[in-house]
Amino acid sequence: MKSVINTIYESKLAELKSKIDTLHAPVKLTIVTVGDDPASKVYVRNKIRLFDELGLECNHVILAEESTKQADLDVLAQKAKHPILFQLPLPNGLIAPDLPAHVDVDGFGSEALGQLVLGQNAVLPCTVQATIDIISAHCGEYNFSGLKVAVVGRSNIVGKPLAIELINRQSTVASFNSCSDLAAVDWNRYDVIVVATGAHGILDNSQFIEGQLIIDVGINRVDGKLVGDIKHHDGIFSAAAITPVPGGVGRLTCLHVLGNAIKLAECP
Ligand code: GUN
Structure with a gap:
């Protein structure tokens, strides 16, 4: 990535x-x-x-x-x-x-x-635009329509505006947050999963499959190291494309x- x-x-x-x-x-x-x-x-x-x-x-x-x-x-x-x-x-x-x-x-x-909610030509939050750039590059600029996207996180600066922008682009959007029963979700149903909760380990790399795009928006400091919201297990390789932290969305x-x-x- x-x-x-x-x-x-x-x-x-x-x-x-x-x-x-x-x-x-x-x-x-x-x-x-x-x-x-x-x-x-x-x-x-x-x-x-x-x-x-x-x-x-x-x-x-x-x-x-x-x-x-x-x-x-x-x-x-x-x-x-x-x-x-x-x-x-x-x-x-x-x-x-x-x-x-x-x-x-x-x-x-x-x-x-x-303006964003009304689908007008709004200034979009920067993290939303960066996420859209990555989806465009990976899935194709004209392939948002019908794309199945899970947005995990409901902040005013990422999760909510991103979900709205994706709806404007006719994607099929599911919204989750840290109070959702994330263990019960079948993540394999989604083409793209965006994780923006600010909680490291809320999901982990073993949960995703080949062909999926996973965008990790989180930036957390754990034991002095910068890490995303997704936990990468030692020795477990994920076939999905997962954006790195640091050096990804940020x-x-x-x-x-x-x-x-x-x-x-x-x-x-
Ligand atoms: N803090 C973390 N991200 C942002 C951002 O995009 N804008 C502002 N104003 N503060 C931030």
């Missing part, structure tokens, strides 16, 4: 670079972080690096965990004139403000999500932050 991911990455990057050359408006991004969550630091560094490499403006607003109030985030959101994102998770019960669609580069806000998401910032610059 690593080479498939690399091919997707290179072709998306080339596509985005050529789009930037044709734009009339500048591509800008503001990233807001609160505190110093170690995983967020890595994600944010990757986003800033990509913008820097392409000569694009990316401002990083760093707020202190102890003193930041919800009102501070709300003011930043209200003042935003170009794409902005609030890196999650936020500490101390703070929540990301509900951004209007024209600055919502994550596509997490109610306006963008409403490698592609950063590109879609850029893609969404371009989309917002194209139609402000």
Whole structure:
């Protein structure tokens, strides 16, 4: 799967670079972080690096965990004139403000999500787009219709919007979550299984068969090592195609932050 991911990455990057050359408006991004969550630091560094490499403006607003109030985030959101994102998770019960669609580069806000549900041309959450890229590359760009997909996870930023996007593409979608009786599910019925629960070991590689595509969205730290939601048993080889962690979905998401910032610059 690593080479498939690399091919997707290179072709998306080339596509985005050529789009930037044709734009009339500048591509800008503001990233807001609160505190110093170690995983967020890595994600944010990757986003800033990509913008820097392409000569694009990316401002990083760093707020202190102890003193930041919800009102501070709300003011930043209200003042935003170009794409902005609030890196999650936020500490101390703070929540990301509900951004209007024209600055919502994550596509997490109610306006963008409403557009998605209505099948309009929404800015899609980056992890959803990365998952769609992998399915397209593996199953064929025009083969979503009738594709049987299981989505395990019901988060607002991956599971729910992904299920809706797949429905928009006429896939047959089954939705599961950590409270579902996962042991009773016949996983062999699905062409594609996307696992995005944030719980390592919720499924394992022995449960899948040849011909299936398994997309592991989870990123967990276990014994100091980065691992996905799927447990890979020592000595048990799965014939299914399973995306790696790290170097799978996560490698592609950063590109879609850029893609969404371009989309917002194209139609402000
Ligand atoms: N934290 C983990 N993934 C994401 C993402 O895609 N966007 C934001 N804002 N925070 C995240």
